[in-house]
Amino acid sequence: MALLVCKSCKKAFISGPQEEDFCSDCVIRLRELYPSVRNFLRNHYEETHTAHSLSKVMGIASEDVDSMVSMGLLEYWEDRKTVNGKDTLYTQSHKKSKTNPGGSI
Numbered sequence: 001m002a003l004l005v006c007k008s009c010k011k012a013f014i015s016g017p018q019e020e021d022f023c024s025d026c027v028i029r030l031r032e033l034y035p036s037v038r039n040f041l042r043n044h045y046e047e048t049h050t051a052h053s054l055s056k057v058m059g060i061a062s063e064d065v066d067s068m069v070s071m072g073l074l075e076y077w078e079d080r081k082t083v084n085g086k087d088t089l090y091t092q093s094h095k096k097s098k099t100n101p102g103g104s105i
Helices: 024-043 051-058 062-071
Strands: 003-005 012-014
Touching: 024 051, 024 062, 051 062
Parallel strands: none
Antiparallel strands: 003 012
8 A cells, every 4th residue: 555646636645455546536536427428439430539639628627638548448449540640549448340330238
């Protein structure tokens, strides 16, 4: 156990058995926010979004998007597609293919 600073809210917290980057309050908040982000990306799969554009269009803090990337909830496109020099985001359930246009969860 160690005293850490949450990467999201910047509050000090005591880590659990596994060191975390986020306090339990932020983990809960981000995991509750994630389904709406996932659904947005799935419903708008033809659009390309950076962390900044996603936060702007959804009305959420860009820091929350960055935190979801750090937590592994969101990822960047494997082929490193960029918009204005910035990587674009996806979720594992967001990936679409010609053989599976609906994606999977």
